[in-house]
Amino acid sequence: MKKYFAFFRLRFSMGLQYRAAALAGIITQFVWGTMEILMFRAFYHADANAFPMTFQAVSSYVWMQQAFLTLFMAWMMENDIFSAIVDGNIAYELCRPIDIYNMWFSRSLATRLSKAVLRCMPILLAALFFPAPYGLMLPVSLPAFLLFFLTLFLGTGVTVAFCMLVYMACFFTISSAGVRMVAVSVVEFFSGAVIPLPFFPDKIRRIMEILPFASMQNVPLRIYSGDLTGSAMGQAVALQLFWLFALTGIGKLLNALAMKKITVQGG
Amino acid sequence: MITMQHVRKTYKVSKRDAGFSSAFKALFHKEYEYIHALDDVSFTICDGEMVGYIGPNGAGKSSTIKILSGILTPEEGTCLINGLIPWKNRIEHVKNIGVVFGQRSQLWWDVPVMDSFELLKEIYKISTPSYNHNLEQLTDMLNLSELLKTPVRQLSLGQRMRCEIAASLLHDPKILFLDEPTIGLDAVSKLAVRDFILKLNKEKNTTVILTTHDMQDIEALTNRIILIGKGSILLDGTIDDIRKDYDSTEEALAAFYRSHNI
Numbered sequence: 070m071k072k073y074f075a076f077f078r079l080r081f082s083m084g085l086q087y088r089a090a091a092l093a094g095i096i097t098q099f100v101w102g103t104m105e106i107l108m109f110r111a112f113y114h115a116d117a118n119a120f121p122m123t124f125q126a127v128s129s130y131v132w133m134q135q136a137f138l139t140l141f142m143a144w145m146m147e148n149d150i151f152s153a154i155v156d157g158n159i160a161y162e163l164c165r166p167i168d169i170y171n172m173w174f175s176r177s178l179a180t181r182l183s184k185a186v187l188r189c190m191p192i193l194l195a196a197l198f199f200p201a202p203y204g205l206m207l208p209v210s211l212p213a214f215l216l217f218f219l220t221l222f223l224g225t226g227v228t229v230a231f232c233m234l235v236y237m238a239c240f241f242t243i244s245s246a247g248v249r250m251v252a253v254s255v256v257e258f259f260s261g262a263v264i265p266l267p268f269f270p271d272k273i274r275r276i277m278e279i280l281p282f283a284s285m286q287n288v289p290l291r292i293y294s295g296d297l298t299g300s301a302m303g304q305a306v307a308l309q310l311f312w313l314f315a316l317t318g319i320g321k322l323l324n325a326l327a328m329k330k331i332t333v334q335g336g
Numbered sequence: 337m338i339t340m341q342h343v344r345k346t347y348k349v350s351k352r353d354a355g356f357s358s359a360f361k362a363l364f365h366k367e368y369e370y371i372h373a374l375d376d377v378s379f380t381i382c383d384g385e386m387v388g389y390i391g392p393n394g395a396g397k398s399s400t401i402k403i404l405s406g407i408l409t410p411e412e413g414t415c416l417i418n419g420l421i422p423w424k425n426r427i428e429h430v431k432n433i434g435v436v437f438g439q440r441s442q443l444w445w446d447v448p449v450m451d452s453f454e455l456l457k458e459i460y461k462i463s464t465p466s467y468n469h470n471l472e473q474l475t476d477m478l479n480l481s482e483l484l485k486t487p488v489r490q491l492s493l494g495q496r497m498r499c500e501i502a503a504s505l506l507h508d509p510k511i512l513f514l515d516e517p518t519i520g521l522d523a524v525s526k527l528a529v530r531d532f533i534l535k536l537n538k539e540k541n542t543t544v545i546l547t548t549h550d551m552q553d554i555e556a557l558t559n560r561i562i563l564i565g566k567g568s569i570l571l572d573g574t575i576d577d578i579r580k581d582y583d584s585t586e587e588a589l590a591a592f593y594r595s596h597n598i
Contacts, residue, residue, distance in 0.1 A: 075458030083447060161442040163407045165459050166431045328426075329409055 072167060073175040080176050084183025091187040094139070098192055102135040106203055121267040125202040126294035130265055132196035132205040133290050139184035140225040141286040143232065143256035147177055150236050151245045163331075170324040173236060174317075177229045209295045216302070220289040223309040227284045230316035231256065237320055240327035261287040267296060278305075281312040338381040338404065338511070338543070343413030345374040345399050373399040374410065375567035383510070384541040386533075388558035388575075390548065392593050396567045397547040401515050404545070405435050418510065431460065434504035438516035441496065442503055443488040449499050450484045453506060460507035467506065474502040477532050494525035501529065505536070511543045512536070518553055530556045551585040565598035 106128050113124045122130070139145055150173055153159045162169060196205035208214035235252045239245040257263055259282035266277055266287050277283055288305045291297035297305060351369050352362045373396045381387055391397050402408040403415060406422035406429050415422060420429045443452040457467045475481050478498045483491060491499065501517065514533070518526045534557060536542050546557060554561060555575060563571040563578070571577060571592075575585060582588035 072458045072461070075455050079444070079447065079451060079455050083444075086446075158440050160402065160407050160437060161435070161440060163426070164405045164430045164433065164435045166427045167459055168427070331408065 073171050076172055077175045077179040080179035081183040084180050085187065088187075091184070094184070094188050095191050098135040098138055098188065099195065102131050102192070102196070105131050110203075122265060122294070122296050123202075125206055126296050127265065128199075128203055129206050129294040130290045130296075132192065133293050134262070134286060136189040136192040136196070137185050137221065137286075137289075139188060140181050140221065141228050141260070141262070143228065143260075144253045145181065145184075146232050146235065146249070147173070147180060150176075151239060151249075154236070154239045155243075155245065159331075163328075169328070170233065170321050174229060174233060177232060178225065181225060181229065206294075208293060213292060213295070213298075216306075217289050217293045220292055220306060220309060223306070223313060224285045224287075224289050226313045227281060227309060227316060228256075228286075230313060230320060231281060231285075233320040234316065234323065237323035237327055240323075240331060256282055256285070259283065260285045261290070265291070265296075267291070279308070281316060284309040284312040337383055338379075338415075338417045338545075340380075340400075340404070340415045341378045341413055343374050343377045343400075343403060343410045343415060344372070345396075345403065345408065345410045347371045347373055372567045374403070377413070377564070377567070377569055379562055379569065379572060381543065381545065383543055384537070385560060386537050386544045386546070386558045388546050388548065388554040388561040389564065390554060390561055390589070391564040392598055395564045395598065397564060398515055400564070401435070401513050401545070401547060405433055405513055406430055431507070432509055433511045433513065434507070434509035435513045436497075436500050436504050436515065436517050438497070438514075438519040441488070441500065443496070443499060445489050446487055448485050448487055449480075449491075452488070452503060453484075456503060456506050462507050466508070470506050470508065471502075474505060477535065478502050479528065494521045497521060498525065498529065501532070508540070509542065511545070514544065514546045514548075516548055517546070518548060518550055526550075526553075533557055551589060555585060563592070565593065565596055570596055570598075 109124065109127050109131075113120065113127075117124065120127075134141075153162065159169075162172070165172075193205065197207075198204065208217065231252075235245075235248055238248045242248060259277055259280055261283070266274055266283060269277060278287075284305070288297065288309055292302060292305075347370070349369050349371050350362075350366050352358045352367060377396070377400065389397055389400065399408065403410050404417065404422060406426040409423040417429060418432060422429045443449060444455070453471065456462075457464075462470070475484065478501065480498060480502060483495050483499055488496060488499070497517065497520075501514075504512065512533075517533075518529055521529065530553065533544060533546075537544055544557070546553065548554060559574055561571070561573065561575055561578070562569060578592050579585055579588045582591065
């Protein structure tokens with residue numbers, strides 16, 4: 070355990086050293102969040118009753134999403150891992166007394182967390198001072214707030230576990246580009262990154278909510294904005310736990326398979 | 337003690353002619369060729385031995401090293417290193433070995449060398465006293481004191497290679513695999529690395545297996561050489577077995593390759 074934590078620590082401190090990238094990220098996410106809220110504003114002006122969430126809830130959803138973007142964006146995968154698999158540098162990682170899956174998992178988690186730590190505060194603070202209903206509302210209640218944090222971590226875990234599947238798939242193909250592109254688009258659409266899941270038609274939404282992608286950002290963001298409560302919330306948390314274990318299990322299985330047939334390219 | 341018996345490793349390689357039309361054809365029908373990287377390879381290496389593993393490009397040297405270090409799984413054959421099968425007991429096995437791949441880097445690119453070393457300390461669970469002792473010794477022998485605080489990306493190739501070698505020895509491995517460790521080094525660094533390997537072998541009785549194309553490395557370091565060509569072992573003996581009446585080992589080796597048509 071300690072060695073995986075060491076990986077986590079190194080990666081975390083590495084992530085903290087890219088200040089310019091963080092600043093650029095903050096600005097981008099700020100502008101993006103504003104644009105998204107303005108777009109929703111136009112819709113709500115047309116007919117506020119036609120939508121499943123209140124405008125205030127949508128604004129909170131968007132700001133939280135932008136603040137913790139790096140935890141959930143599927144396209145933020147570890148390029149080092151892809152290049153290690155493709156150019157054969159994985160040879161070195163394989164001659165360490167460590168489990169590849171666990172190491173990459175802790176590494177990805179650290180990268181996401183370190184980026185989020187750098188970026189979330191300015192966005193959250195600024196969004197709190199925005200006038201209602203455009204800003205970030207305060208949490209509904211303390212339990213809801215705590216549950217938001219718990220599901221935030223679970224959701225990040227599910228996201229990382231899903232990305233691990235993509236890394237593992239890379240062992241079986243020569244180029245990672247294809248798998249990556251498909252995976253990223255699927256996650257973006259089905260996780261509620263483009264539009265929150267309640268906006269989808271009921272029948273489709275019911276299926277979407279069972280999929281692993283709904284266990285990523287969908288749960289914490291909707292709990293925070295007060296859209297997900299009661300038994301539906303309990304179910305969502307249980308599903309998150311289920312997908313976290315299931316995806317990790319599949320990932321480890323693929324890992325074991327990959328280790329058997331691995332070929333290290335080039336010298 | 338390393339024993340390798342009847343090991344076979346085959347790669348599937350896709351082949352096609354150059355040009356657009358054959359690229360188009362390959363969309364529908366791919367042709368593969370099976371390359372026998374290792375074909376019935378057997379040898380035994382005792383503790384504390386220094387062995388030069390040589391052969392022309394593509395002979396199977398790196399494949400052998402990768403099998404010995406638990407990275408690749410061969411299709412056939414057995415291999416036991418101090419009682420462990422490398423690819424089956426990978427994690428247990430790699431605790432006792434150090435590997436340097438001359439063409440790759442194990443140090444983290446954008447942090448100082450020390451950070452990579454500290455990480456290795458955790459990975460191999462090296463106790464603090466023995467880590468400090470080894471680090472001090474390696475710093476001294478490989479002249480690293482100036483380099484440890486520098487980010488890896490700003491080191492020259494030779495400087496980096498010295499750090500790489502130190503990195504693979506922090507955990508006191510019993511066996512050291514060196515895959516072209518002197519590639520691209522200047523004369524001074526080369527001599528330093530050779531001296532260091534000799535000293536290591538003498539003082540700690542570390543088994544060293546070295547692949548290289550540099551015959552001076554071989555002459556300076558090893559008594560025994562294993563020569564591999566097209567996946568089979570052609571010679572297991574001393575440097576004098578090849579040398580015979582040629583002036584330089586280089587020429588002798590080239591003549592040997594030619595006579596075996598490899």
